[in-house]
Amino acid sequence: LGPSSLTTTIIMESKQIPTLPETVGVVGVGTIGKAVICGMMKANIFKKVICSPRGKANVEYLIKRYPGRVEVAGSNQEIVDKCKFVALAVLPKQSLDVASALKWTREHMLLTLVAMTKTEDLLKAAAPCDTIVRAVPLPCVAEHEGITIVSPKGLPFTNAVASMFDRMGGSVIAKDDAECQVLQASTCLMGPFYAMQAACNEWMVSKGIDEKDGMKYLAGMFTGVAADARAAVGEGRSFGDLVKEQTPGGLNEGCVKILRKGGVYGKYKECLAYALGRLKG
Numbered sequence: 001l002g003p004s005s006l007t008t009t010i011i012m013e014s015k016q017i018p019t020l021p022e023t024v025g026v027v028g029v030g031t032i033g034k035a036v037i038c039g040m041m042k043a044n045i046f047k048k049v050i051c052s053p054r055g056k057a058n059v060e061y062l063i064k065r066y067p068g069r070v071e072v073a074g075s076n077q078e079i080v081d082k083c084k085f086v087a088l089a090v091l092p093k094q095s096l097d098v099a100s101a102l103k104w105t106r107e108h109m110l111l112t113l114v115a116m117t118k119t120e121d122l123l124k125a126a127a128p129c130d131t132i133v134r135a136v137p138l139p140c141v142a143e144h145e146g147i148t149i150v151s152p153k154g155l156p157f158t159n160a161v162a163s164m165f166d167r168m169g170g171s172v173i174a175k176d177d178a179e180c181q182v183l184q185a186s187t188c189l190m191g192p193f194y195a196m197q198a199a200c201n202e203w204m205v206s207k208g209i210d211e212k213d214g215m216k217y218l219a220g221m222f223t224g225v226a227a228d229a230r231a232a233v234g235e236g237r238s239f240g241d242l243v244k245e246q247t248p249g250g251l252n253e254g255c256v257k258i259l260r261k262g263g264v265y266g267k268y269k270e271c272l273a274y275a276l277g278r279l280k281g
């Protein structure tokens with residue numbers, strides 16, 4: 001199991017917060033539930049994962065892929081009865097009904113992956129469980145790519161969950177739901193990013209490049225650029241520094257000027273504000 005950071009026992013409100021247990025329960029095994037379970041398995045974080053019966057095709061896939069390590073419960077309550085650490089990954093509109101239908105205890109640690117549903121509402125639905133941490137992973141967490149937002153800051157369980165996601169690609173801790181939403185808003189640029197790549201490829205095809213060759217090149221090239229940015233930020237450089245590093249008078253500098261003049265970066269901020277508004281509900 002995990003590194004020493006996960007084995008520290010911390011006291012909070014005179015209640016001992018244990019290290020992550022050997023078994024985790026997952027209620028809601030859809031796209032993100034499945035991805036998180038694959039990431040957990042790849043990092044060898046838990047000995048066993050107990051899945052809810054819903055999301056049948058994904059559960060069957062996981063049982064086949066991880067024999068003896070993934071099992072399915074007969075009901076959501078069976079998960080809560082068997083696991084102290086439960087991840088909730090149903091749709092926002094289902095989340096409060098699903099949580100309030102279950103019998104929780106103060107010993108439970110609930111990890112919510114549900115966007116939109118407020119922690120305060122979930123605390124009421126899952127009472128008397130009072131240890132709820134939010135995480136916002138993306139499907140690429142399955143392959144330990146990307147980074148997961150974890151909140152709120154300050155809870156020992158938050159630190160344990162963040163350490164867990166550190167072993168699955170990385171984590172950043174947000175102070176509270178509000179800060180989490182601001183960070184999360186940036187995930188709305190994933191679709192526009194793909195749309196930009198699609199536009200690049202359309203242009204290449206119009207110049208005679210084979211569509212598949214164009215896609216292969218663009219996916220690989222942008223993966224390299226993103227990896228460079230992550231390394232630079234890790235070394236203390238900023239995105240502004242990276243822009244300034246572009247060759248003076250070169251192609252990149254020229255393109256940044258065209259896009260700035262066209263107000264494209266302002267439009268990105270408009271997208272972020274739109275996404276934040278939607279996340280706040």
Ligand SMILES: NC(=O)c1ccc[n+]([C@@H]2O[C@H](COP(=O)([O-])OP(=O)(O)OC[C@H]3O[C@@H](n4cnc5c(N)ncnc54)[C@H](OP(=O)(O)O)[C@@H]3O)[C@@H](O)[C@H]2O)c1
Binds near residue numbers: 030139
């Ligand atoms: N997809 C992402 O990239 C992403 C990223 C971060 C967070 N999230 C959040 O993760 C949550 C799930 O999103 P998703 O994309 O994974 O949706 P999804 O693929 O539709 O998964 C939802 C799963 O919940 C199951 N479910 C429904 N009612 C249930 C119940 N009563 N008990 C147990 N399971 C039940 C569904 O089972 P059936 O298939 O049998 O209906 C389905 O497998 C959402 O709240 C979303 O905000 C998603």
